Amino acid sequence: GAGVSQTPSNKVTEKGKYVELRCDPISGHTALYWYRQSLGQGPEFLIYFQGTGAADDSGLPNDRFFAVRPEGSVSTLKIQRTERGDSAVYLCASSLTGPSSGANVLTFGAGSRLTVL
């Protein structure tokens, strides 16, 4: 597509429920990133895919968070047993090649706002 598309744009759920957030990156972009932005904070890195594999998942806060990108395009971020502290805007970004010899310019989607009650 023309840009990075994220669905849903808003998700309200109850504590303890399971949530999936979807990201459709720019066509042809091999690298895909998930970030989380809490109120008053900058985007915080969660996980990065190069193709189908997770190249770096060091930012995932705990094992309730998991992400997949089975065909190297669309990615899904999955959060189990949601907690109120998971409330944030989850941002997805893609880049043509990922970290390389030049500046790694990421193109972001508009985000999915998750509210856990």
Add this chain to the structure above:
Amino acid sequence: DQQVKQNSPSLSVQEGRISILNCDYTNSMFDYFLWYKKYPAEGPTFLISISSIKDKNEDGRFTVFLNKSAKHLSLHIVPSQPGDSAVYFCAADQAGTALIFGKGTTLSVSS
């Protein structure tokens, strides 16, 4: 420990004047620095970048200055316009890793 710091949460400037947004970093291994701009309910959009081997990069009204010895960079916007009102994020890039962002500075440009 924050590797990228934006110590001013907000900045107010009059239209036509210069806006200066500041950013400090701690890791001397960063290769590039990038500035992103974010409007409410939208994702951050890329503005301008600078390589760690340069001290200045200019693109239209936007100029980024890098002082490696002080581990400090700044974004200058001149002249500032009301449409520049947004949150500005500084980000640092180290080869092989994901971008690290600061907390952002909210710029308000009044007409």
